[in-house]
Amino acid sequence: MKRLLPTLRADQTSESLISVINTIHIAAKEISFRLHQGALAGVLGSTLDENIQGETQKKLDVVANQLLKTLLLESPNVHAIASEEEDSIVVSPNSGHYLVAFDPLDGSSNIDINGSVGTIFSILRKPEGEETGESMFLQPGKAQVAAGYIVYGPATMLVMTTGKAVRTYTLDQTVGEFLLTRETAEIPRSTREFAINMSNQRHWAPPVKEYVEDLLKGETGPRKKNFNMRWNAAMVSDVHRIITRGGLFTYPWDDRNGKKPFKLRLMYEAAPMALLIEKAGGKATDGYQRILDIVPTDIHQRVGVVLGSASEVDKCMDYHAKHPKPF
Ligand SMILES: O=P(O)(O)OC[C@H]1O[C@](O)(COP(=O)(O)O)[C@@H](O)[C@@H]1O
Ligand SMILES: [Mg+2]
């Protein structure tokens, strides 16, 4: 079976980008090891701190962030990082050509219940001339030179793209190497499966309420087919299912908290997933426009997400188009 680095070389990836990806995969192997040790590694439970988003940090959020941050800032090819767990960007003493944005541990509420969690990463080129400011990160998702995630489930898998195919690798725990297990991910155009946190139903805007109501009506409703629902409470894990067998995933606008109408973060959750989904033949939108076209105004910006099987995303967007935008 092919190993990670030779497959990247076969895709004509530059050596400097390969070195950044290699650094992320080294950190991911360490995170995977600690997660699989569970309570034995003393990393379950919460810290007493909150991150910039006002969320309580789990011990593993901190450990995973520290590992990625330390290793990436030591890399000669990285100029700066942005992380869910860091208030601001951190600039490296090295003058590399790449910027890395990441969610070190996605789906943290699954850690203590031994559920699947992940790491999401997005790699951008540092714009010419700019040295230190946060603005160098504020590029649309379509500018990403690579993006991917590691899902720490029963197996640890790396799914990534450098703009060509979406490749899937599985960590062989016996030799500590990621081996290519799926050459090209292809998301089926249609689906009978959707993912949404139904407990927020009363807070959704009319298009999402109507769309989901019609899905639930099944064969006797306007969609004329029955749908199944899945919700893993970790975007990585839900997106991994969609990359594997199709489906629709949405975390839409809601009015639970006027200050936070969206849950998912653009730069290190939505945009990297959008690149993977599009490269695998699916669609990724905020309900109205392509996520990859959105130019961020803040590194921790949040956004609505509707992604997955292309014809189902189109269908969901039709419902959005019928109503005024809630934001
Ligand atoms: O609490 P909910 O509504 O199930 O939300 C789950 C969502 O929150 C997230 O866990 C947020 O990620 P973090 O764990 O990185 O904060 C997403 O991965 C997931 O889709
Ligand atoms: Mg997350």
Ligand SMILES: [Mg+2]
């Ligand atoms: Mg996180």
